[in-house]
Amino acid sequence: MQEPLLSDLCKICHINPPQYRCPRCSTQTCSLPCTKRHKLWAQCSGVRDPAAYKKKSELVTPSGVDQDYNFLARLERNIEKADREAEGRGIALRPALDGGFKNQKVEPAKGEVQMQNAFQRVGVIINRAPTGMTRSKENSTKWHQKHKCLSWTVEWVHDDGRKELGNCLETLPVSEAYAKLIQENQPASKKRKCRSKSKPAVKAELAAAATEDVGSPTKASAEQATSSHPSQLDFTLPPPAKETTVPPYAAPLAAASHTPSLTANHFYLLRPHTPTASRVLIPLPPVSRLSMSLQNRVVLEFPTIYVLPYPPDALPRQYMLEEQFLGYSEQENKELEALLKEVGMQGEFPTDDGFFRDHEIQKQEKLDDRKILDVLRQDLKGL
DSSP states (O other): OOOOOGGGSOTTTSSSOOOEEOTTTOOEESSHHHHHHHHHHHTOOOOOOTTSOOOHHHHTSHHHHHHHHHHHHHHHHHHHHHHHHHHHTTEEEEEOTTSSEEEEEOOOOTTHHHHHHHHHHHTOEEEOOOTTSHHHHHOOOEEETTTTEEEEEEEEEETTSOEEEEEEETTSBHHHHHHHHHHHHSOHHHHHHHHHTHHHHHHHHHHHHHHHHSOHHHHHHHHHHHHHOGGGGGGOOOOTTTSOOOOTTHHHHHHTTTSGGGGGOEEEEEOOSOSSSSEEEEEEOTTSBHHHHTTTOEEESSOEEEEESSOGGGOOTTEEEHHHHHHHHHHHHHHHHHHHHHHTOBOOOOSSSSOOOSSOOBOOSOOOHHHHHHHHHHHHHHO
């Protein structure tokens, strides 16, 4: 039997016929150990050199096209990765005058400084959603140059689950902002109708607010004036010197009186990032301004306000007040801390959320497994 030539065998072991070819230097090997030995001996990376010379006949082949495509795709991935890293570090890559790229600091957008100062003044904490997410795209909160205040994007959620987005100034009361949203979403014919009836509606609302605050003698005088002059009902209000102080919420309610259901609505601010199946809500007074309602609160991009017909003491099961949530969280933390103390662990827990503090719980040297099992059995018996 004729022996094969050495040139036809593996270049490393010279025993077996070759099965692999190095993409870098085209060295032929027969197995993985020989391939590793070749990389070690020749200090070869085994990665194809994209700048290596190739004949024109080799470029038009499927393998040549695949190699060029993979090379361009790898370049694109590296550029995208570099852009993400630069964006994460706050570095902006801008084309310089000489055609190259120059690292410059990111300049704030128009009104960005005023908006950040307003956030600090109110004390609201904004949790930003990832770039490209729907929540981030829907956020159009900005600094209103004319009114010198924030123009918030507010998500209004109704009892039937319907959601509406609208912009409102931070100086507006919550009820007035919602009334403005309802009026803007009405058809044009209804808008004209509401404008024509706005003045009588305001007078009627002020009259109702005044009669509620004044005692029975004023009510009797109002009834007498109404019976004697039925056609002048809107002008039977007492003179300004004699009438009592009108509550500050009379004007916002009067402006929203074209919608009869507004007076029966209750407003709640959603508290995000809560480890419960129920929505944790914070009751909002209808007369409070939006800036006061968001003071020292956390919002996800922009505030979410629930408009429900239920008072705080009659919320359905899918909702929970913040006060109840904090009470449950504090009780669970106390029970967990007591359990860990019994088994020999000590730690600190917050009083508002059910999360651990930043530092980890310090463990003791050893824990008695039997003691842990006994405590767990007692808990199961209690359930």
